[in-house]
Amino acid sequence: MVALTPETDPTPDAVAGGPRQRRKLTGYWLILPTAVWLGLFFVVPFYSLLATSLFDPDGSVLTGYDVTYHFANFGHALSEYWQPMVRSLWYAALATAFCLVLGYVLAYAIAFRAGRWKNLMLVLVVAPFFTSFLIRTLSWKLILGDNGWVVDALQTVHILGSDNRLLATPIAVVAGLTYNFLPFMVLPLYASLEKIDGRLIEAASDLYASPSRAFFKVTWPLSLPGVVGGTLLTFIPATGDFINASLLGSPNQRMVGNVIQDLFTTTGDYARAGALSVILMLIILVLVLFYIRKAGTEELL
Amino acid sequence: MSFVRRNLVLLLGLLVLVYMYIPNVIVALMSFNDSSHARNLYRFQSFTWDNWLHPCRPDGMCAAVGKSVEIGLLATLVATVLGTLAAFALVRHRFHGRGSMNIVLFLPMASPEIVMGSSLLALFVATGFGGRLGFWTILIAHVMFCLSFVVITVRSRLAGLDANLEQAAMDLYATEFQTFWRVTFPLVFPGILGAALLAFSLSFDDFIITNLNAGQTVTFPMFVWGAAQRGVPMQVNVVGTVMFLIAIAVVVSGEVLSRRRAKGLVA
């Protein structure tokens, strides 16, 4: 142990420099595996995807592909599949809005009204996750099914016509998306709300704010980081999802995820699938950056 | 009526919670459904214990569950170890490229799965692994998307850790090594455990990325997806219910343990 601090070296910098130098390198060693893994299997694949999107569309898995800078892939992909693309964004936006309303109520209840049941309720929010979400989505198929009680009830009160259905409609798909991504909304909202000092709301009502004014002037602005985080975590995966559209919708509710999935696995049209993926990513990136700038919570990144 | 008015928010919140549990209740119910007469109709016919007694009857289902558990455990192990190291680096050490590392860690959580899955597939195809998709490519993908969640979970636990505690240990004659194992690790461990649980559930549940990179390998979600086209065997609901119960048991026992610890009942 004595050897670590040689007595022959009296200058403090040299003595302190030894361990400090080692400490400096430790950081790199610790981060290295994760950096390499994410670099190889997350960052580099984006380049591959970009390259794929510029493939010669006449190639195939067997003959191989050439990067021919075939930018026309983008044009073709867009002109052919703009409908599912727009539909995806629209459905995701709707689902995000519903999630925000439902999620806010639940998160608010947990943060301010749950008392000693707070932890239990939080666990309950996450617990349904552990049943495979495919299975849960399938059970919505049963609930919303043509002979299910929901349809029956709605038909009885004439909200739904006697031969109208829920399954295979946009309603079912958006409902499924809302259900599936609700926890992604609740958790960030809760994290934000929980930090709010309850006395601030009391102070607001002390200063003559009605409950609703106190909410919109105090609680809501302070929970904005959670709102931004939650909406992003809901909107982004919802846009790329194709499981709800497949299981609860019909071909008329095809989302861009369905198209990409089919192009890759069934059709084998890698070039067009790649181009569509790149477009989806770009749209999301632009929307997200615009949104974050607008909401003014750049520290989120 | 005044009770309702006073607790309106709580009642509404509970209502939302109930909504979140409707599918789980249906799944549990359907696990007792005798569907032997009408396989294609996804509705309750009559009660039976049969699905629970013979969960492995559907061809390939238990093999798929086994595959998912295998991949889940391995991916959890790798992602938890690597992610924990990275979390330590981010909280405790200075290094160049920290900012870009944070962005790279954030992006997987902000990218649609379909994009990540197709990028990985593009990479595997481009590097000549397109014909060898299977266990290893799934594992690589799962570790990739679990890493960010592990890092973030462990990092927040670590950041909340009072640095004075480690200094106090050093002050009380603990070497760096002893300080880590006696103080730092036990205190961060709940975070690591939570991260591992999260990683396993993400891995076990993933379909979109897995499906693109699986080749001929079939995981449990892929089995369900395949079955959904023909008619889902009711045993799938047994697996779903069991997973749910296991998770609840793990969480509840963790909670009970930490409560008893807090009360000083367990050394």
Place this chain on the structure above:
Amino acid sequence: MSSVADAPAGGRDLCLTGLRKEYPNGFVAVQSLDLEIPRGSFFALLGPSGCGKTTTLRMVAGLETVTAGSITIGDQDITHEKPYRRPVNTVFQNYALFPHLSISENVAFGMRRRGVKDVKGPVADILELTELTEQANKRPAQLSGGQQQRVALARALINRPEVLLLDEPLGALDLKLRRAMQLELKRIQTEVGLTFVHVTHDQEEAMTMADTIAVMNAGVIEQLGSPTELYENPATTFVANFLGQSNLIGGSVVGVEGGADGQVKVDMEGTVVSIPVERAHTANTVGTKGWVGVRPEKVLIAPAGEPIDAPGNHMTGAVIVDSSFIGVSTQYVVRMPWGREMLAFEQNTGARGVLAPGTKVDVSWRPEFAFLLDSSQDIDAGLGEA
């Protein structure tokens, strides 16, 4: 590992020589500190937050690297020693108790790390000394603030360090408990006879407990001495203002009478006052400007014309502008003839009622209570920092 075991009983002196701490960003927390802390003493480092006192303490503990200078205990140089190889223990500001260990495990932590096999006896003894026997199996979170503080103390004391470092140990306690703990700490220190180095920003706390106080400001020691010395004869405006309150009045030296125990005569706004030479911290040549200082409780007042029992510095023509009755004493703000205000604290002995604002008064103080400070120092130094 030898340093801990080989320490001679009773400890050795702690010596800081030219100690300096400069952070990578260029901020100098500690300039160049020379301190000798005799063994067995209760030493306080007193100063406002950011003055470098905690950094100094952390350097002694080994939790902060030293930029220049050395730290020795006896003849053992520990400047660059690892924290766990120093015969020094710390009571941390927020106690830093290990939340996952019980109280007795917390207390035994240091002994276990040093490889002591049988810790039961010493742990029981120290828990007894700190009145924690009942809490032995609880967790830190279940204890009150005062109890946690005692655990932190027990956890450090059990190791019989040569020097015990206390970093604002009572800062998190409420006033009443703090007072009780001050006496308690002093009792324990006397009982175990270890060297205590105590960092605090609370002057009252430092004066209650310490034998010697070093007042720190901006990385340097302003003045070192016993509590009485520092209070009665501050050497800088910072000490005069930070430790208690002071009236500081500008003036210039008009002459010196006598030799080493003579008097410096200072013209203060037209009145000549005298100050003993050993209390004049300026160059005592005619024409030197300085601050004449006097503590408010040393300032006596009486309605104009009435006699005051204070021969020497006597001034007339002052007016009371404010008085506040605070029980044991009454605090007066008095406007002097030259327009500036002075503070005068008067014990409520019952000899006279409270004087109303507007009353014309005479002001006086004994020369031996006044002090003279360098006029180049900021008159407001140390104000509002405690």
